[in-house]
Structure formats: structure tokens, C-alpha cells
Amino acid sequence: MEHRQRHYLASIFASSVLVIGACEERPPNVIVISLDTVRADHLSVYGYHRSTTPNLERLAEEGLVFEQAFTQTPWTVPSHMSVFTSLYPSVHSISHLTPQSDMSAMIPEILRDAGYLTAGFVAPVLSEDYGFAKGFDFYLRTDRVRPADVLVDRALEWLAGDPAEPAIRDQPFFLFLHLFDAHHPYEPPWPFDTAYVPRYRSDIRELSETHPYTQDKDLTDEELAEVVALYDGEIAYADFAIGRFFDALRELGLYDGALIVVFGDHGEGFLEHGLMNHGNSVYEEAIRVPLLLRLPGGRSGGERVEGPVQLIDIAPTILQELDLEPAPMMQGTSLFNPVLRDGSRRFAYVSEAYAACIRTDSWKVIENPKSRAQTIPRALDVDYELYHLTEDPREQNNLALEQTERLASMTEVLHRLDQENQELRRQIREDLDVQELELSEEQERELRALGYVQ
Numbered sequence: 001m002e003h004r005q006r007h008y009l010a011s012i013f014a015s016s017v018l019v020i021g022a023c024e025e026r027p028p029n030v031i032v033i034s035l036d037t038v039r040a041d042h043l044s045v046y047g048y049h050r051s052t053t054p055n056l057e058r059l060a061e062e063g064l065v066f067e068q069a070f071t072q073t074p075w076t077v078p079s080h081m082s083v084f085t086s087l088y089p090s091v092h093s094i095s096h097l098t099p100q101s102d103m104s105a106m107i108p109e110i111l112r113d114a115g116y117l118t119a120g121f122v123a124p125v126l127s128e129d130y131g132f133a134k135g136f137d138f139y140l141r142t143d144r145v146r147p148a149d150v151l152v153d154r155a156l157e158w159l160a161g162d163p164a165e166p167a168i169r170d171q172p173f174f175l176f177l178h179l180f181d182a183h184h185p186y187e188p189p190w191p192f193d194t195a196y197v198p199r200y201r202s203d204i205r206e207l208s209e210t211h212p213y214t215q216d217k218d219l220t221d222e223e224l225a226e227v228v229a230l231y232d233g234e235i236a237y238a239d240f241a242i243g244r245f246f247d248a249l250r251e252l253g254l255y256d257g258a259l260i261v262v263f264g265d266h267g268e269g270f271l272e273h274g275l276m277n278h279g280n281s282v283y284e285e286a287i288r289v290p291l292l293l294r295l296p297g298g299r300s301g302g303e304r305v306e307g308p309v310q311l312i313d314i315a316p317t318i319l320q321e322l323d324l325e326p327a328p329m330m331q332g333t334s335l336f337n338p339v340l341r342d343g344s345r346r347f348a349y350v351s352e353a354y355a356a357c358i359r360t361d362s363w364k365v366i367e368n369p370k371s372r373a374q375t376i377p378r379a380l381d382v383d384y385e386l387y388h389l390t391e392d393p394r395e396q397n398n399l400a401l402e403q404t405e406r407l408a409s410m411t412e413v414l415h416r417l418d419q420e421n422q423e424l425r426r427q428i429r430e431d432l433d434v435q436e437l438e439l440s441e442e443q444e445r446e447l448r449a450l451g452y453v454q
Helices: 002-011 054-061 076-085 107-113 148-160 204-208 221-251 311-321 404-432 441-449
Strands: 030-035 064-066 117-122 138-141 173-179 259-264 291-294 303-305 348-350 356-359 363-367 384-388
Touching (some): 054 259, 107 117, 107 311, 138 148, 148 221, 384 404
Parallel strands (some): 030 173, 117 138
Antiparallel strands (some): 356 363, 363 384
């Protein structure tokens, strides 16, 4: 660790050891698409009974699908920061309520320093005040919550560029597209609003807007089914927008040679454990997310990877494909690593969600703080939960009192990782003089409108 720390500051803004301009062949363009609030099991590309993602199914035929991909936290801001930095949330410390000053090297910075043009097109919550614009040559944050078509149009305008400025044709580019549509309240546009339920109850909109921490209504099976149908309509709309984006890339000749990553930042609950929405648990519906990777030329097309992977693995994967070195403090592992590809990955780690968990390929331990049951309505009032996911995929049978040895070994891993993350956080904050920042009035208004602030 001391060796890594010694070289950290010297290399943080120059973490690529290769210079793009020195390469004889132009490196691939990189396109990263984030699907906010999208759980993996509601995508038809993952076997869902509704055809919600035909365009992602087409992408899967040309790329890799990671069957067990996990977010590091079921919150939008810290999850995306973990993707951009390849750091666990407790290390980068950035959340909706605690923005920070500059924390660590981010993937847009690394690629820009390596000769890439960088552009981001995002929904309101990924504010510049959190540091998300860092490393981008162009960063567009809309003032609309559900702007899939708007963001796609603006991204395509940027790609088309000014005919008098052929820079995009001369340089490789990194493009980040953040689609927020599946986040509650669920209000998909026509015809996706009635794609799965032709007619709704008059109060279904009110029910779909219910916030996770004030949710005190018991939904009937019919009401819950209608809420889910609206959510699925949002996913289908986002997939439609992605399909339109990919079609335009093909017409521009920018699709086949690109490295494309599509991921979900976290999932969403629909009363599987008595809870709606997200941020309030680390159950499968909240943390298992889609992750698809299309390599240039469609290499490894149609492959499905079974082993557990994490969203912090995305940045190291991009850098390895581009023959660039990761920043020294990155905690993820390239998805090309044989340890991940053969299914023997030890675990995925999730935290900063009123609970924490270690998730292996077949077991999960959850640690609940004492205050969780008082903070989150309907939360399970126990210190630990242990589930055998192979036999109990819905996490209904808590084995913590029966499998005491397994519980002890898994919680030991959890606590050790907690300690390592706190130490790494301390080192980074000292090295970079990181300071906590106050939320602006605009941030508070936006977070309150989305239900993150009371």
C-alpha cells in the first residue's frame, strides 16, 4: 500500500503510459450508457417475460452479457462515481447529501489525457457540483428528469459536429449517455405507457410516485402489477431510445469499431421485501443490474459470463482494451481477468445503503445497523441476514442462526473490506486535501423533487 501511495499523486493525472498519438492505428471510440434504476431481471435480454429490451438483445448477440453484475450501492450519485473512479463508495465518499472536492482520477480524465475527445449527456442528478463534469470537454446536464430522446438527440448532434470542425473524425472520442427514465415516478411516454396494461386505475399515478421512506400504503396485487407495468414501460422506452442511437451510429459509421458498455446503476424494489423503490436495502432487486459489453468488431459476440462482477470493474476493463494503465488506486478488476471470466470471483461488495453485503456466486450476508429498522419502514429488524441464493433466490429464508460458521467467515471478509476502504479513503483525502462541500440550493431542490431529501 505504501508503494502505491508513494506513486499516487505523481501519476493520478497521467495514468496512461501510452500516448494515443503515437499509435499507428486509431484506438476505438468508447461509448458508455447508464440506465438509471434498472434491475437486471426486468430486461428481456436477461430472460424477463416481457419484451422490454429488443435493442439490447441485439447488442447482446454482438457482445458479452454479465449474468451476475452488481452495483456498489443502490444510489445514483455514489454508484456512478464508483463507475467513474473504480472506487468503492466508502472510499470516494461522494453521495447525494455529501458532495466532495476533487477525489480521484476519473475515466473521462484518463482518456482525455490520452488524446480522447470526451462528452457527457446526463440527467439532472449527475451535477457538476459532485465532480461529474471533471475530464469532459463537453458536458450537457439537462433540466428535465426524463429526457431520453432529448439526450440522444443532443449526443447525435455532438457526433455530427460542425462540418468546418472535423475533430470527431480525427480523434477518438469517449461519450457518456445517462438515461434516467426508469427512476420513479414512472411516467413513460406513449405508446410505452400502455404497452403492458392498456387501462389503469385513476389513482395509479399517485401510487407510482410513492416515496420509499413515506410509503405507508398496502398495494393490492392489481395496483402493484400496474405500477410494475409503468416501470417496464419506462425500460422499454429507454431501450427504444438506445436503439435509435445505435442506428444513427451505424449510419455515421461509428458503431462497429466502438467499445460499447451498457450498465444499470442500481435496481428497484416492488415489495419483494416489503419495500418500494431503492436505496433502502441490498436485496437482489436493488443491487443486481444489467451489464453488457460490446467489443470492437463484435469480438466474443453472444458470450454470457456467469461469475459475479462489479460496476467498479468497468473502468479497468475500458483501459485494458485501450492498452492504457489504470490509476494506481483503482479497486476494480478488468472484466477480461480470467478470475472473473471462469466464475471463480470471490465476491461482490455493496455498502452505503442503510445496510451492507458480501455476495458470492451462491451466498449473501447482509449486515444491518441498529438504526435501520427505525429508519426504513418494513425493514427486517435483525443484525445479520444470510441467504443461500442457489436454493433461495428470493431471499426469504434467513440462515444466519443456522449457518454460524459461514456467517462468521463472510462477515469477517465484510469487516476487513470496510477497514481497508476506510484506510484508503483516509490516504486519498490526505493526499488530495479533499473537503466536504455544502449542497447548493439548486441541488437541494432537485434532490427533494426526486425524493432524496425530505
